[in-house]
Amino acid sequence: MVSSLWRLIYITYILRRFRLDTYFAKKYNLVVFKLIALFFFWVPNKYPQYSIGLRLRLALEHLGPLWVKLGQLLSIQDDFFNSEITQELKQLQERVQPFASKQAQAIINRDLNGKVEKLLPFIAEQPLASASIAQVYAAQLNYQALVNLKEQLGEHDNLVINDLDDFSASTNVEVVVKVIRPFVRQQIQKDLRLLRFLTSIINEHLDSANRIRSAEIVDELENSCRVELDLTLEAGNGQTLRNDWLNSHILYVPKVFFASKDIAVVERIHGTSINNYQELISKQVNTELLAKRGVEIFFRQLLEYNFFHADMHPGNIFADITDPQDPTYIAIDFGIVGSLTAIDKKYLVENLIAFFRRDYKKIAELHINSGWIRGKVEINELERQISRALDPLFNKSLNDIRLSLVLKNLFKVGRDYNMVVQPQLILLQKTLVYVEAMGRNVYPELNLWETAKPILEQWFEKEYGLKAQSIKVAKTLPHIFDFMGHVPDDVYRLFDNQQQLLQKLEQMTTKFERQQAKIINFMLFGFGMLFIVLSSLLYSLNLVFLSVVATVLSVILLVSLIIKIFIGAFK
Ligand SMILES: Nc1ncnc2c1ncn2[C@@H]1O[C@H](COP(=O)(O)OP(=O)(O)OP(=O)(O)O)[C@@H](O)[C@H]1O
Secondary structure (H helix, E strand, C coil): CHHHHHHHHHHHHHHHHCCHHHHHHHHHCCHHHHHHHHHCCCCCCCCCCCCHHHHHHHHHHHHCHHHHHHHHHHCCCCCCCCHHHHHHHCCCCCCCCCCCHHHHHHHHHHHHCCCHHHHCCEECCCCCEECCCEEEEEEEEEHHHHHHHHHCHHHHCCCEECCCCCCCCCCEEEEEEEEECCCHHHHHHHHHHHHHHHHHHHHHCCCHHHCCCHHHHHHHHHHHHHHHCCHHHHHHHHHHHHHHHCCCCCEECCCEEEECCCEEEEECCCCEECCCHHHHHHCCCCHHHHHHHHHHHHHHHHHHHCCEECCCCHHHEEEECCCCCCCEEEECCCCCEECCCHHHHHHHHHHHHHHHCCCHHHHHHHHHHCCCCCCCCCHHHHHHHHHHHHHHHHCCCHHHCCHHHHHHHHHHHHHHCCCCCCHHHHHHHHHHHHHHHHHHHHCCCCCHHHHHHHHHHHHHHHHHCHHHHHHHHHHHHHHHHHHHHHHHHHHHHHHHHHHHHHHHHHHHHHHHHHHHHHHHHHHHHHHHHHHHHHHHHHHHCCCHHHHHHHHHHHHHHHHHHHHHHHHHHCC
């Protein structure tokens, strides 16, 4: 509690130090930001010449991993900040001090439970890289020791050892050991709670038109941090992706050998960072092919395997340029992955194809006929809205068409009509932002239109085209015939069952009627006798008239009873 309070004070101090409170006070007109200025009046304004975007970026970098991730997330939404700020946020980098290798060693020792020397005969003293969540060390893995350990896995239930069938080695293997920063989990959790608290306070004081989608953003952050902070989940994702691409030439996925929550041992890769454009050029790499292969990989992950790497920022993608004319990709860091439902996949492809054909009516029809948009919607009006959102994208040259923007604008129109866009579709759209940026960085003339269109059309034809439908029908025919063969039996059984049911119903009705008759008889008899007793009582009290009435009533009741029994006997 006390540490959370200190952290909150530190966050507000940083807001003031970079004069973000003044910006937000103006943007949202909230007293809370004016209070910060009052409370931290003594903090000097050191960066008056810096733009707001730069100050925001520096503040987030100061605050640490969660805030950097928040900034990265906001940099690909355009309903939060203007383009100048989002451009700056796109350059967010994690400025973290490496943590002591001694601590890393202690974590490795703890999780490998006394087997470190056997499994990892060499671990470098200095880290290879230090990111905000993890630090990475070059190391050597004794492969045979790992094979033996897998056989007696029971003893090491904190470790997940992946299937080793897809890898073989007779000597030590070059690996990297990824170690989660000590206390980063606690710090991120604490910051998440504070972020939720701060955004809810802000939201409470905003009028509905200005409210921010805070809960949605914080949920998304929490979700991605949950996976990134548990390396066993990353190990599982890595294995799935590796299996998908095992026989492919264009993407290599390094082997994740094993992991605990805090460490992962991964095959070491040697590639050129996809950001290193200078090297790609100086080695005369076929950048056009490289860029096109990037787009192909993205769509194949989605359409063929339905499992996509969703953290494709340039730090995680490398190129193997051993043969510059045949460049291929290497992907690392499998913390965030995604997959789509069959319906979302169809939605995506159909809409993109219709967009390529500039057929906005078709897009409108798709949204209505498939029930994505419910309620009464005027098709022409929807078509107009879609055209308004998408047509400006055509005004650019084909090279500049950004599919990520197409999707984003489409989702926006959908949301205006209360369509619920599934989070995985949003994740995909955000991944596409990186894929497109990367492709254009590698080969500025990349024409996504030309590259993606045939892939999408082929997939759609394969899945939903005439041939695919005929094959599907042909496959279902035996089942239909089988079903029809059983129909007479089933119908007979149905009728038979129905007959039995009717008989049962009849029996129950008769029983009920009998019970009912008995009750009526009993009541006629009971009331008849009651009136006889009443009549003699009234007579003894000299109430002759009333006594006669009671006698008459009792006679009526008893005679009715006799007639009823008499009729019942002849039924
Ligand atoms: N298999 C590998 N081979 C060689 N280098 C690696 C490997 N895995 C990671 N690295 C190096 O370590 C860096 C950080 O690794 P990784 O991206 O997996 O960590 P992270 O904490 O998830 O970082 P972030 O979330 O910021 O991307 C990479 O950018 C790369 O330089």
